[in-house]
Amino acid sequence: MNVNQPSERQKMTFWEKLYLPEIARGLGITFKMLIGPKMTIQYPEEKYHPGGYYRGRPVLVLDEDGERCVACGLCSRVCPPLAIEVRAGETEREKERYPVKFEINMLRCIFCGLCEEVCPEEAIVMSKDLEMVFENRESAILGKEKLLVPVAQLQDRLEYLRMHQYYEPPARVQDA
């Protein structure tokens, strides 16, 4: 590096060195915001309702005829911090497999959304639930009873997912 090059400071004009006009400009923005529309909300009293884009607590989708999850274990495999444990069992339903046990350790979860992305059945999605308070380690491990959420409450997210297909497998060979 050439040390003899003029520094940023040396390149400044007199007005820039003076600094005052810039301060005035910054304060101008501050005052404009003061009288403009408010961005913040009074959180606990006022609730925040994010749109479908929001990645909150991962939940399992509950259809009319039971859960969608087939306990394939892919979410558990892909989960970077190993938050998910799935154990499968056999059912009489058309899809022969179901999760006997499905646990997400919310202390491990980093809300990355990879589980949702990998799920072949669209059975696990990120909900809008952002209020998670746990009193001890055990209660932070959510079982099926806490994870299953009726599909009606998850329409936003499912719609969002369908509109924003994450991944289109690249064609290996050009179709003739």
Next chain:
Amino acid sequence: MPTIYIDGKPIEAREGQSILEAALEHGIEIPHFCWHPAMSAPANCRICLVKVGMPRRKPDGSFETDENGNPVIQYMPKLQPSCRYPVSEGLHVLFQVPEVIESQHAVMEFLLINHPLDCPICDEAGECKLQEYAYFYSRGKSRFVEEKNHKPKHVIWGPNVIFDAERCISCSRCIRYADEILHDPVIDFVDRGDHVTIELFPGTQFDNPYSMNVIELCPVGALTSRDFRFKARVWEMSFTPSVCPGCARGCNMYVGVLQNQILRLQPRTNMYVNQYWMCDAGRLTQYPFVNENRIDKPLVCTENGTLTEVSWEEALNAFWNKLQSVDAKEIGIVVSGMLTNEDAFALRRFIQEYIPAATVMLMTVEDPEFEDDFLRVRDRRPNTRGVQTILGDFLASLSVEEFREKVESKQLKLVWVIGEDLEQVWSEEGRRIADGADTLIVAASNASPTTQVADLVLSLATYAEMEGTFTNIDGRVQHFIPALTTAERPYRWGMKASRWDKMGAWNDRWSHGPQRHCRPLWQILSATASIAGHSWNYRKAADVFADLSQTVEGFAKMTYALLDERRGIPLGKVDEPEPPVFHYDSHRLKPESEEYRYVQVYDKAEQWW
């Protein structure tokens, strides 16, 4: 020894081999579904097609050459199935050429047309040949938009096998297995074209004692184990190479473990012993031997006659005191063929050093009904031969009745049973021995009527919880390593570990399973020796084995590394290596070959683009 050229690389093939066989033996992985080395090659899956040609000859018989002096190869206009095409001198095979790759893509596309998108619920996923090949040899995209064929998904073939017709790719491996290997042809194809499926002949069942082998044989997940169904995904488990304890054949197997529990056993190829197979009884031995009805901790009989759990220290002290309280002549020992060679050797040393006058009896468990002319033998214990060889002169030649009389006439006051249930094997006689003994010490891994009446029970580790060797009926010494951790050996050092085992923390619920307080016999005996004031210096099974190989003639010069390398060594044959054979593994991608495959795929892709 004809020399063939695969993509120009010369290979020494053997007379009568097919191209595929020769290629596999030399580490060239040509894809194949229907071919299996133990059975005939019907060449019906067509994934193994290659381009085949011979040097062209002039009318006078000499080879035609091009301007550079290389022979001119005349290739056949159509691709040939390499699994069926015999090798011959100078044969040229082209494998990584656009024509062959295109044909692989086409075959995969055809196979996948009616294949359900079942991988999330399919037990085979993760070790499925179709998945592998779809990754390596297909175009990666489906052009099929029509409705797929639907077939029955839950057909119960027999007590151990369930068939899913939709997943079947009609390779006919299972049919040929039943026909050619089992000579029990109860299944066959019915219908044609995309409606083809497999059915049992009316009134039959696929209930052969070797029926479960079709589960691994099936390249896809069409045949599933009724026992293992949906229990775990394969990538979550650890697979430990081990030896089946079910009978004296000593079939090689993999122990599939999740959360420190055995979920399945499956055969491991060893051409010298079990080839590719295992019997159904052997595959379910985890239940009687390891998973169920275990003795968790050493037990001592208290004054009021109940067995209470005690620590190992207390138990070993009690054990040593009980042995000291009687004369060595009054000790009767019943040993089992369940013991490993290491255990037997430690016992031999223990007897030699402390109770040389004891009466030792080997309990054999024979079941003539179990025997057949394939794998199963009548001796139901994995190491009878080894215990016999090692204890040798120490074994008294007594009949059960004589032993019982000695106990009842109080010539033997203390009876020490190792690894067996007296009542189950010797029935009435056994019960009378157990009742007649003044002191009954039992070292066992499973609870039984004998342990209930014992004064002291030492909890033994099973084959799955210890390292050791078994000597099978042909005298082949085979090494196995522990698959499960115990409370005495809680870490997975030197063991196979699954992803969960490697990454879990102590406070994760899934990171650990039940651990038992059990020890192998050699450890118990060397700990007892240290109570008696001697140090045997046995810290691991290999120490015992080193001592054993120096002392007992048949084991001379054997080491665990050598046993692993040669897949077991017959007694006394360390210096005569067997001729090398090819151990074919249908499913598992071998780690050493994986890298090769990636290279191969990249090479291929480059050529193609």
